[in-house]
Amino acid sequence: MKKILIAYTSRTGNTEKMADYLAEGIRMAGNEATLAKTSSLKKAEDLSGFDGFLFGCPTYHKDMTGGMKQFLFIAESAHLTGKIGGAFGSHTHSGEAAPMLFDTMQYVCKMDMTDLGPLSLTDTVMESDDGMKACHDYAKGLSEKF
Numbered sequence: 042m043k044k045i046l047i048a049y050t051s052r053t054g055n056t057e058k059m060a061d062y063l064a065e066g067i068r069m070a071g072n073e074a075t076l077a078k079t080s081s082l083k084k085a086e087d088l089s090g091f092d093g094f095l096f097g098c099p100t101y102h103k104d105m106t107g108g109m110k111q112f113l114f115i116a117e118s119a120h121l122t123g124k125i126g127g128a129f130g131s132h133t134h135s136g137e138a139a140p141m142l143f144d145t146m147q148y149v150c151k152m153d154m155t156d157l158g159p160l161s162l163t164d165t166v167m168e169s170d171d172g173m174k175a176c177h178d179y180a181k182g183l184s185e186k187f
Contacts, residue, residue, distance in 0.1 A: 066180025
């Protein structure tokens with residue numbers, strides 16, 4: 042059983058809902074999921090002991106939130122090179138945060154990112170069963186990398 046940290050920030054609750062659904066998918070795949078808001082992760086040691094990571098952030102003004110950007114400095118200092126990773130986020134119309142987060146994890150943190158790319162869902166999709174299914178499928182796909 043692998044341990045996956047799902048670290049996220051959420052403004053309206055949709056990215057948090059995604060994190061919850063992703064955790065369900067990780068558990069369905071037989072792994073352990075730990076959920077944490079990025080604001081509770083203050084130092085690199087808070088990211089130790091995990092085999093994989095999912096980072097999530099909503100798109101806010103066509104960008105990641107300031108809190109997520111600060112968290113990424115902590116993640117970079119945690120030396121996550123080679124760790125399995127994935128990125129997710131919700132948005133109303135543009136959806137830039139999840140791809141930016143994915144690229145940062147891949148190119149700055151040097152993580153082994155899922156071949157699925159980032160999971161970026163509109164708030165409308167998150168209000169349907171399709172949102173839950175997409176999150177479950179993404180988590181199962183990430184689990185297959187182990």
